[in-house]
Amino acid sequence: MKKELKSYFSTPLAWVLIVVFLLLSQGFAFLFGGLLERQDASLAAFFLYVPWIFMVFSPAVGMRLWSEEHRLGTMELLMTMPISPWQAIAGKFLAAATIVFVSLALTFPAWMTINWLGDPDNGTVFSGYIAAFFVGVTFLAVTGVISALTRSMVVSFIVALFICLGMIMSGWPIVVSAIDGWVPGVGQSLAQLSVLTHYNELTKGIVVSSDIIFFLSVIGFCLYLTAVILKTKRA
Amino acid sequence: MIHVENLSKHFGAKKAVNNVTFDVKKGEVLGFLGPNGAGKSTTMRMVTGYLPPTSGTITVGGADVVEDPIRAKTHIGYLPENAPLYTELTVQGFLNFIGQLRGLSGADLDKAVSRSMDLCHLQGVRHQSVDTLSKGFRHRTCFAQALISDPDVLIMDEPTDGLDPNQKHEVRGLIRRMGEEKAIIFSTHILEEVEAACTRAIVISNGVVVANGTPDDLKQKATGAGTIRFGIAGIPAASAKEALQNLTSVDSLNITLEEENTLRGVATPKPGQSGRASEEIFKYVSGKNGLLQELATVEGRLDDMFREITVTDSAA
Numbered sequence: 001m002k003k004e005l006k007s008y009f010s011t012p013l014a015w016v017l018i019v020v021f022l023l024l025s026q027g028f029a030f031l032f033g034g035l036l037e038r039q040d041a042s043l044a045a046f047f048l049y050v051p052w053i054f055m056v057f058s059p060a061v062g063m064r065l066w067s068e069e070h071r072l073g074t075m076e077l078l079m080t081m082p083i084s085p086w087q088a089i090a091g092k093f094l095a096a097a098t099i100v101f102v103s104l105a106l107t108f109p110a111w112m113t114i115n116w117l118g119d120p121d122n123g124t125v126f127s128g129y130i131a132a133f134f135v136g137v138t139f140l141a142v143t144g145v146i147s148a149l150t151r152s153m154v155v156s157f158i159v160a161l162f163i164c165l166g167m168i169m170s171g172w173p174i175v176v177s178a179i180d181g182w183v184p185g186v187g188q189s190l191a192q193l194s195v196l197t198h199y200n201e202l203t204k205g206i207v208v209s210s211d212i213i214f215f216l217s218v219i220g221f222c223l224y225l226t227a228v229i230l231k232t233k234r235a
Numbered sequence: 236m237i238h239v240e241n242l243s244k245h246f247g248a249k250k251a252v253n254n255v256t257f258d259v260k261k262g263e264v265l266g267f268l269g270p271n272g273a274g275k276s277t278t279m280r281m282v283t284g285y286l287p288p289t290s291g292t293i294t295v296g297g298a299d300v301v302e303d304p305i306r307a308k309t310h311i312g313y314l315p316e317n318a319p320l321y322t323e324l325t326v327q328g329f330l331n332f333i334g335q336l337r338g339l340s341g342a343d344l345d346k347a348v349s350r351s352m353d354l355c356h357l358q359g360v361r362h363q364s365v366d367t368l369s370k371g372f373r374h375r376t377c378f379a380q381a382l383i384s385d386p387d388v389l390i391m392d393e394p395t396d397g398l399d400p401n402q403k404h405e406v407r408g409l410i411r412r413m414g415e416e417k418a419i420i421f422s423t424h425i426l427e428e429v430e431a432a433c434t435r436a437i438v439i440s441n442g443v444v445v446a447n448g449t450p451d452d453l454k455q456k457a458t459g460a461g462t463i464r465f466g467i468a469g470i471p472a473a474s475a476k477e478a479l480q481n482l483t484s485v486d487s488l489n490i491t492l493e494e495e496n497t498l499r500g501v502a503t504p505k506p507g508q509s510g511r512a513s514e515e516i517f518k519y520v521s522g523k524n525g526l527l528q529e530l531a532t533v534e535g536r537l538d539d540m541f542r543e544i545t546v547t548d549s550a551a
Contacts, residue, residue: 073319077380080283080315081336082308234286 014099017060021103024053026110043125046110047203050132051168051196054100054139059160061099062143063153065092066230070151079234089226093137093144100136104129124205131202134215135195139164141222148229164195171196236261236310236388236418237282242291244277244442251277253442255291261387264414266433266450267422270545274442275422276316279390282420283313295388309337312386316393318377322366326357326376329365330383337384351379354409370397378406382413389413391421395428407432426537429453440545456540459533461509463502466528467520472498475525482515484508501533 028049069075078088114120143160150156169175171194179187191197195218198211237259244252252274259265267275280286282293284300284307293300296310321329330348339347352358355375360368365376374397381389394410395403410419410432423429429436430450438446438453446453454460467475475498480488490500504512509532520527 072322073315073317074321076280076285076315077313077319077333078336080285080308080311080313081333082305082338083336084305 014061017057018099018103018106021053021057022106024057025049025107028053043110043114043120043128044203046107047128047132051135051199054132054136055164055168056161057103058100058136058139059143059146059157059164062096062140063147063157063160065096065144066148066226067151067153067156071153075230079230085227085230089144089223089230093141093223096140096144097137100133100140104132104136121205124203127205127207128203130207131199131211134202134212135199138195138215138218138222139167141219141226142167145222145225145229148226148233167193167195169196170194171198171200236296237420238292238294239278239282240292242278242281242293243289244274244281244286245289250442252281252288255439255442255444257437257444257447259388259418259420261418262415263435264410264419264421264433266429266436267420267439268424268426268429268436268541269422269439270424273439273545275439276392277442278439279313279392279420279422283311283390284308309384310386311388311390312381312384314377314381314389314391314394316396318374320365320373320377320380323364325362325364326352326368326372326379327361329376330379333380334383339384347383347385350385351382354382355379371399371402374398375402387417389417389419389421391419393423394421395423395425403428426541429537438541438544445544446540450537453540454534454537456544459501459539461504462533463504463509463513463516464500464529464531464533465502465516466497466499466530468497468526468528470498470520470523470525471496475519475523478519479516482512482519484512484515499529 025046028046066075069078079085111125114125115122139160142163143156146160146163147153147156150159170190176187176191179190181187195215198214201208201211237257239258240256242252242255243250255274255278257265267279269275277286281288282295282300284304287301293307295307298306298310300307321332324332327348330351331344334344334347349358352361355378357372357375357379360372365373368376374394378391378394381391389410391410395406398406407428410421413419414432414434421432433450435447435449436453437444446456465479472493472495476488476490476493479485479498479502484504485502486505487503488500489503490498492499502512502516513530513532517527517530
């Protein structure tokens with residue numbers, strides 16, 4: 001994990017990504033979300049766009065996780081070290097998750113601003129951050145699976161981005177009602193599998209364990225799938 | 236240290252490795268020979284635990300590679316083909332990382348990293364990033380990686396590939412020296428390397444072990460090994476020829492030059508009678524007061540042996 005973190009920061013990649021994330025998230029929040037014009041003290045305008053930004057950001061962070069190992073041939077080194085594959089998978093995932101964490105943490109000026117201007121419900125803000133973090137790392141776990149499949153970073157970025165898009169869209173009210181109109185009931189059940197549905201619940205300030213469990217189980221499933229893919233790729 | 240029994244690996248219908256059995260003890264350097272695609276790398280990858288075998292068992296340092304991979308892997312230092320490295324790290328950073336994966340930390344780690352950098356002459360580039368290194372340095376960095384935990388078993392896939400002649404020489408010397416206290420397997424298709432560094436060699440062709448022995452044993456398998464090259468002068472050629480043919484230890488003659496008083500050729504002795512045959516030839520010539528221009532036992536050549544067993548095998 002340390003090596004992953006180091007390699008993120010030894011190249012400009014992590015810094016570029018974090019800066020882009022900050023620009024996008026704050027830009028959307030202040031310009032389109034009208035963070036300041038809204039007459040309420042909350043970060044709702046910021047959290048509104050977070051899933052969409054992570055849809056691009058997480059695949060960009062995670063695309064190299066395994067593709068790079070495949071491409072350089074270092075997979076052979078890593079897999080002959082006296083560690084279990086789980087340690088490698090968890091280490092890489094945690095390193096990438098740290099990038100997501102740092103990015104979110106660096107949005108603190110927005111939080112300071114609303115605290116200075118008004119009197120927000122900091123509990124809601126906190127649960128919003130938790131939700132944002134979970135969306136980010138869930139997308140990372142998805143990207144990890146894709147990146148285990150291919151040695152091309154570009155392919156893993158694009159495919160992961162589309163899957164993340166699908167995971168958001170399936171919870172989008174317009175899409176949900178469209179599918180429901182077509183085959184009744186299917187849209188609603190798909191929405192239960194959408195990241196957006198669970199994200200929205202959490203950002204409202206209601207920390208429901210079922211939403212957390214949803215994110216954790218998607219992440220767990222993706223990490224498990226990564227392990228299976230890496231194993232079958234060798235055999 | 237290494238025990239491999241009935242090891243097979245199939246990729247779909249293709250049998251990459253088929254029923255391979257061998258042992259490597261401490262103090263042995265085993266050379267893996269074979270044409271490209273013979274199954275050398277596949278076998279080594281299975282021994283290191285990277286590829287799961289289709290069938291058969293591998294134990295390294297008493298631990299089964301499939302059942303107890305972590306314990307088996309702690310014994311093994313591995314240099315994969317093409318020496319892969321994390322290009323964004325520095326040499327020292329890379330070695331530190333590998334050392335940590337191998338469970339070293341603190342002062343032990345520093346000591347191990349600097350020891351392996353010394354062995355591979357990397358001190359001069361320790362702060363350089365791997366992607367700025369020349370091929371020779373990259374190769375040595377990967378080599379240093381394999382030595383970092385001072386493992387009992389070293390497995391190296393073409394360790395001298397892509398090195399210049401001096402570096403090759405140095406690597407062979409290093410292998411030979413380390414072979415005194417470790418069990419080493421390395422693959423190569425450079426035959427002089429086998430003679431220079433191995434105590435034993437295995438030839439693999441189409442996934443099957445076709446020869447296993449010391450480099451000297453293997454040379455004996457070359458056609459022409461043990462035959463006697465001779466040149467006789469001062470005796471009428473026809474009578475000399477007849478006399479040689481009648482020697483009890485000689486099986487057949489192959490005359491290359493027959494002039495009035497000169498006879499040259501190669502005598503093939505009966506099995507196991509090589510020494511006796513040269514003795515008899517010598518006695519005959521001196522008895523006739525002839526002149527022996529040449530009398531030599533032909534030593535087999537590894538590359539003849541290699542070509543013969545691997546070519547016939549792939550033709551079959």
